[in-house]
Amino acid sequence: xxxxxxxxxxxxxxxxxxxxNFNHSCQQIVRxxxxxxxxxxxxxxxxxxxxxxxEDTDQFDLAExxxxxxxxxxxxxxxxxxxxxxxxxxxxxxxxxxxxxxxVIDSDGSIAGKYRKMHIPDDPGFYEKFYxxxxxxxxxxxxxxxxxxxxxxxWDQWFxxxxxxxxxxxxxxxxxPTAIGWDLADNKAEQQRQLDAWLISQRAxxxxxxxxxxxxxxxxxxxxxxxxxxxxxxxxxxxSFIAGPQGEILAQADxxxxxxxxxxxxxxxxxxxxxxxxYLRDRRIDHYQDLxxxxxx
Numbered sequence: 001x002x003x004x005x006x007x008x009x010x011x012x013x014x015x016x017x018x019x020x021n022f023n024h025s026c027q028q029i030v031r032x033x034x035x036x037x038x039x040x041x042x043x044x045x046x047x048x049x050x051x052x053x054x055e056d057t058d059q060f061d062l063a064e065x066x067x068x069x070x071x072x073x074x075x076x077x078x079x080x081x082x083x084x085x086x087x088x089x090x091x092x093x094x095x096x097x098x099x100x101x102x103x104v105i106d107s108d109g110s111i112a113g114k115y116r117k118m119h120i121p122d123d124p125g126f127y128e129k130f131y132x133x134x135x136x137x138x139x140x141x142x143x144x145x146x147x148x149x150x151x152x153x154x155w156d157q158w159f160x161x162x163x164x165x166x167x168x169x170x171x172x173x174x175x176x177p178t179a180i181g182w183d184l185a186d187n188k189a190e191q192q193r194q195l196d197a198w199l200i201s202q203r204a205x206x207x208x209x210x211x212x213x214x215x216x217x218x219x220x221x222x223x224x225x226x227x228x229x230x231x232x233x234x235x236x237x238x239x240s241f242i243a244g245p246q247g248e249i250l251a252q253a254d255x256x257x258x259x260x261x262x263x264x265x266x267x268x269x270x271x272x273x274x275x276x277x278x279y280l281r282d283r284r285i286d287h288y289q290d291l292x293x294x295x296x297x
Contacts, residue, residue: 008032013220033081063092079109113142167209181236203247
């Protein structure tokens with residue numbers, strides 16, 4: 001791991017034209033590289049609208065293989081600009097078997113590894129269990145030319161176990177491609193509570209594990225495709241952020257802007273923080289057996 005790493009997060013709004021969305025992501029990757037980024041992270045399912053608002057078998061047409069056309073294009077960018085890219089794709093593993101997958105492209109254009117989303121939500125407007133099989137790779141960090149990346153996806157960000165297992169396996173940065181937003185029926189106070197909870201939970205992962213966190217969300221309103229009212233859908237709340245190993249905010253986007261968010265991570269700071277706050281040393285693993293249970297009745 002180098003002493004400092006320039007990182008960037010691409011927050012964008014999506015349309016129904018997948019190729020336009022992908023082209024825009026690629027343009028932002030180039031922009032980030034020109035600004036000095038060594039690592040660029042894209043939001044969850046950045047090629048399309050968030051199609052999980054409804055259960056629709058036609059949406060499986062969006063899925064693609066890994067390796068495939070998107071990884072080939074991203075690999076060319078990574079190699080040309082000498083950057084590491086974290087992208088989020090709808091993976092077709094086989095007909096009838098699909099995953100929500102984050103793929104890591106190393107700076108030489110090779111696929112360094114991938115992570116298949118482990119925690120799959122099934123809530124109104126977020127019907128992901130219809131589309132995605134839970135991951136079977138586990139919580140394994142991915143080694144790259146700039147360090148070991150602990151890549152997780154969206155709903156995973158609410159589970160401290162996922163962050164801890166990545167850190168225990170040597171992850172030096174936690175990364176969360178995300179697609180989350182508000183139901184416009186919620187009042188402003190409830191919307192603020194949800195956003196605050198989202199920020200707090202991920203900053204807590206940074207604190208509890210002594211590592212930086214990069215969380216990349218989309219922005220914009222995406223209508224429910226089967227809604228009877230134009231206001232029905234998801235208002236993605238943006239607020240992508242980069243935090244240091246004590247949860248300190250190094251950079252944060254607003255709700256509405258499409259932008260490249262950037263920061264410099266001081267990895268020596270992570271080393272010092274983990275010496276002062278040795279959480280891994282003081283874990284009482286001899287009394288954690290009940291964590292393997294679903295619930296203590």
